[in-house]
Amino acid sequence: MTLSRKPGTLYVVATPIGNLGDISQRAIQVLTDVDLIASEDTRHTGKLLRHLGIGTPLTSYYREREQHKAALLLHRLHAGEDIALVSDAGTPGISDPGSVLVRLARENNIPVTAVPGPSALTAALSTAGLTGSSFYFGGFPPARQEARRKYLASLVALPCPLLFYESPHRIGKCLADCLQVLGDRSALLFRELTKLHEECLQGSLSQLVRRCEQRIRGELVLIIHPAAETVQERPEDLDGLIRWYRDEAGSSLKDAVRRISSDLGVSRSRVYQQALVIWNECGQPAQQPEDGHDKSGQSC
Numbered sequence: 001m002t003l004s005r006k007p008g009t010l011y012v013v014a015t016p017i018g019n020l021g022d023i024s025q026r027a028i029q030v031l032t033d034v035d036l037i038a039s040e041d042t043r044h045t046g047k048l049l050r051h052l053g054i055g056t057p058l059t060s061y062y063r064e065r066e067q068h069k070a071a072l073l074l075h076r077l078h079a080g081e082d083i084a085l086v087s088d089a090g091t092p093g094i095s096d097p098g099s100v101l102v103r104l105a106r107e108n109n110i111p112v113t114a115v116p117g118p119s120a121l122t123a124a125l126s127t128a129g130l131t132g133s134s135f136y137f138g139g140f141p142p143a144r145q146e147a148r149r150k151y152l153a154s155l156v157a158l159p160c161p162l163l164f165y166e167s168p169h170r171i172g173k174c175l176a177d178c179l180q181v182l183g184d185r186s187a188l189l190f191r192e193l194t195k196l197h198e199e200c201l202q203g204s205l206s207q208l209v210r211r212c213e214q215r216i217r218g219e220l221v222l223i224i225h226p227a228a229e230t231v232q233e234r235p236e237d238l239d240g241l242i243r244w245y246r247d248e249a250g251s252s253l254k255d256a257v258r259r260i261s262s263d264l265g266v267s268r269s270r271v272y273q274q275a276l277v278i279w280n281e282c283g284q285p286a287q288q289p290e291d292g293h294d295k296s297g298q299s300c
């Protein structure tokens with residue numbers, strides 16, 4: 001370590017959340033140029049660095065030892081070394097370690113700069129089609145049911161969408177609590193963003209609860225609309241009504257065809273032809289109207 005009066009810079013570097021092609025040119029440059037990379041899991045980051053052909057030394061920086069490691073890294077920054085902070089995936093400090101070192105660096109007048117890039121939060125947010133400008137990001141809801149319900153109850157009145165990270169083995173219970181505490185709101189469940197099996201399950205919370213009775217794999221982001229947006233005005237044209245029965249009422253194709261035909265006085269066969277086209281907009285094959293199955297959540 002060289003002693004220098006000019007402190008080094010702490011770079012907070014975002015890394016891919018699934019698709020390695022999402023690493024930025026600047027991230028590659030910074031990871032190559034810094035003296036040290038502080039990483040949540042050195043084995044995990046080691047794989048990324050090998051893929052990129054980068055040989056920068058690594059040191060671990062994980063939640064349980066954040067305080068201790070932050071002090072050591074601060075010392076090296078003071079000595080003039082440039083350090084990049086990375087987490088396993090996405091942006092450090094967002095439901096990931098990082099904040100302790102960043103705060104310590106700022107308190108000690110060490111330059112801190114972001115190398116922005118992937119985050120499951122922004123990936124979900126930007127593809128959810130939300131119309132308002134505000135949202136509430138809740139990170140991971142508490143794991144214990146009592147604490148989770150209490151936490152959700154504190155969010156009931158928020159007039160903006162709620163975003164959560166959740167693990168696949170807890171998503172069923174979490175959705176059931178959301179339904180019970182927040183009511184049957186519209187929601188989107190993003191799975192495996194930027195990866196091969198990326199999908200978005202969309203529907204009411206009760207539909208998503210049913211969908212999650214089957215096993216859900218992969219990484220998940222849940223977005224729940226505010227209560228006020230859940231009840232959409234019913235459109236009066238054929239296409240709008242089909243989408244409304246599909247998205248808002250959560251009807252089966254069979255029910256939607258029957259009701260729209262009677263609402264608009266249009267023949268069932270005409271409604272059925274058009275409903276087939278629209279039902280398939282989300283990439284999910286429509287069930288035959290004869291089968292009578294309810295659809296639970298659509299894959300968009």
Ligand code: SAM
Pocket residue numbers: 017018087089090091092093094095096118119120121164165166167190191192193194195219220221
């Ligand atoms: N710092 C990361 C970021 O900026 O996205 C988040 C880290 S947090 C420990 C990990 C959680 O993020 C996962 O449990 C999941 O909820 C969400 N997540 C990460 N990658 C994802 C992906 N490809 N698709 C969906 N959710 C993802």
